[in-house]
Amino acid sequence: MDKDQVIKAVKDDDVKFIRLWFTDVVGTLKSFAVTASEIETALNNGMGFDGSSITGYQDIEESDMIAMPDPSTFKILPWRGEEHKVGRMICDVLNPDGTPYEGDPRYQLKRALKRAAEMGFDHFYVGPELEFFYFKDSKGTEVLDKGGYFDLTPLDVASDLRRDTVMALEEMGIDVEYSHHEVGPSQHEIDIRYNDALKIADDAMTYRLVVKEIAEKYGVYATFMPKPIFGENGSGMHTHQSLFSGDNNAFFDGNDKFFLSDTAKGYIAGLLRHASEMSVVFAQWVNSYKRLVPGYEAPVYKAWSRRNRSALIRVPMYHPGMEKATRCEFRSPDPACNPYLTFAVMLHAGLEGIEKGYKIEDPMEMNLYNLSDTERSEMGIETLPESLGDAIKNAEGSELMKKALGDHIYSRLLEIKKKEWNDYRMQLTQWEMDRYLSVL
Numbered sequence: 001m002d003k004d005q006v007i008k009a010v011k012d013d014d015v016k017f018i019r020l021w022f023t024d025v026v027g028t029l030k031s032f033a034v035t036a037s038e039i040e041t042a043l044n045n046g047m048g049f050d051g052s053s054i055t056g057y058q059d060i061e062e063s064d065m066i067a068m069p070d071p072s073t074f075k076i077l078p079w080r081g082e083e084h085k086v087g088r089m090i091c092d093v094l095n096p097d098g099t100p101y102e103g104d105p106r107y108q109l110k111r112a113l114k115r116a117a118e119m120g121f122d123h124f125y126v127g128p129e130l131e132f133f134y135f136k137d138s139k140g141t142e143v144l145d146k147g148g149y150f151d152l153t154p155l156d157v158a159s160d161l162r163r164d165t166v167m168a169l170e171e172m173g174i175d176v177e178y179s180h181h182e183v184g185p186s187q188h189e190i191d192i193r194y195n196d197a198l199k200i201a202d203d204a205m206t207y208r209l210v211v212k213e214i215a216e217k218y219g220v221y222a223t224f225m226p227k228p229i230f231g232e233n234g235s236g237m238h239t240h241q242s243l244f245s246g247d248n249n250a251f252f253d254g255n256d257k258f259f260l261s262d263t264a265k266g267y268i269a270g271l272l273r274h275a276s277e278m279s280v281v282f283a284q285w286v287n288s289y290k291r292l293v294p295g296y297e298a299p300v301y302k303a304w305s306r307r308n309r310s311a312l313i314r315v316p317m318y319h320p321g322m323e324k325a326t327r328c329e330f331r332s333p334d335p336a337c338n339p340y341l342t343f344a345v346m347l348h349a350g351l352e353g354i355e356k357g358y359k360i361e362d363p364m365e366m367n368l369y370n371l372s373d374t375e376r377s378e379m380g381i382e383t384l385p386e387s388l389g390d391a392i393k394n395a396e397g398s399e400l401m402k403k404a405l406g407d408h409i410y411s412r413l414l415e416i417k418k419k420e421w422n423d424y425r426m427q428l429t430q431w432e433m434d435r436y437l438s439v440l
Helices: 003-012 036-045 105-118 159-171 197-217 262-282 339-356 373-378 388-395 399-425 430-436
Strands: 015-023 029-035 047-050 064-069 085-094 123-135 176-181 187-192 221-223 237-245 301-305 311-314 328-330
Touching: 003 015, 003 036, 003 085, 015 036, 015 064, 015 105, 029 036, 029 047, 029 197, 036 047, 036 064, 085 105, 105 123, 105 197, 105 339, 105 399, 123 197, 123 339, 159 176, 159 187, 159 197, 187 197, 197 221, 197 339, 237 262, 237 339, 262 301, 262 311, 262 328, 262 339, 262 388, 262 399, 339 399, 388 399
Parallel strands: 015 085, 301 311
Antiparallel strands: 015 029, 047 064, 064 085, 123 187, 123 221, 123 237, 176 187, 237 328, 311 328
């Protein structure tokens, strides 16, 4: 929709309120509502807000910011019912003079897409697989079922929740490929069909809210916490990605033994080389690194493969030799990341690999979990950071991260994450008390 179409839709559908959404630096969804009578003003001039109250945004002496709605993102929220309808639009954040605000994660993704376009790539397609858990409530981890991967039995009591969630997502203009029970008890996945990265980042933010809203209607709690249950698989956001020039997949080469072009190989090499620097973005929480451990289908080894899911990057072989389907899957992000920044840093890393001609070795098709540390070291296979503290150290001084995030988000994000890591390091856990108090 354009502005006029939004104004008409608000009137024709008798929409009473329109929520304006944007995200802070860590990807928390922010929202405020305007009435239908204010929608034209909002679309033409934006709405002012206090940027000093938003995590990672402005200092108090320069706090005036503008939320400018993107009319193409207008949708009616299906869970709010027919009476007193509520719409939503996702906003770009602007400075008072109307220029893009460099602390806006959505702007940083747009900047990355501009770099790709200048290199001749019209589309950066991504397809994320966001996993999540349903629990009885937010106070604990009491599961709803004991089901496993792809189970279709009475054990999967969340089938109706997934069905209603998929229907709500489609009403919000989000194309869903499929949904299913995941490996862990009460763990689920609904896969969004691939599309241009900016739309998918908007959709990922919407997805997380829709999952939680539908869960609440059923009286349960949905969480995207990366590792909520000890001893079970955590939740990931495996992200499929490819670059297109017009209608041509720049990743495909029918004459290559892996069907991968030099562009694809450079892109994959860029992801591998810069994975540790990017980790503070795609795995940004202390809890993220409880998921990124060997043995729970969470990739920690920096290698690429085709069918082998123990590697950090996989080139799926569902349709080998099919141009449109050729892509790489980056398996380490988790669903609690900021999707705008995650897609931006991945794209910049891949473009860096293309620009500078990074090379990749042949794929690692053996199970990397079964190798010893010595064997992996001899093969040159490195690991991702093992903690948020390690991730911060890898990001410090990274020229790629500064380029991808901009100076403002780069410095603010590291500041926020250092505080989180220091707060965590000072905690006394029950594990420590149980292990040490009676013997030391």
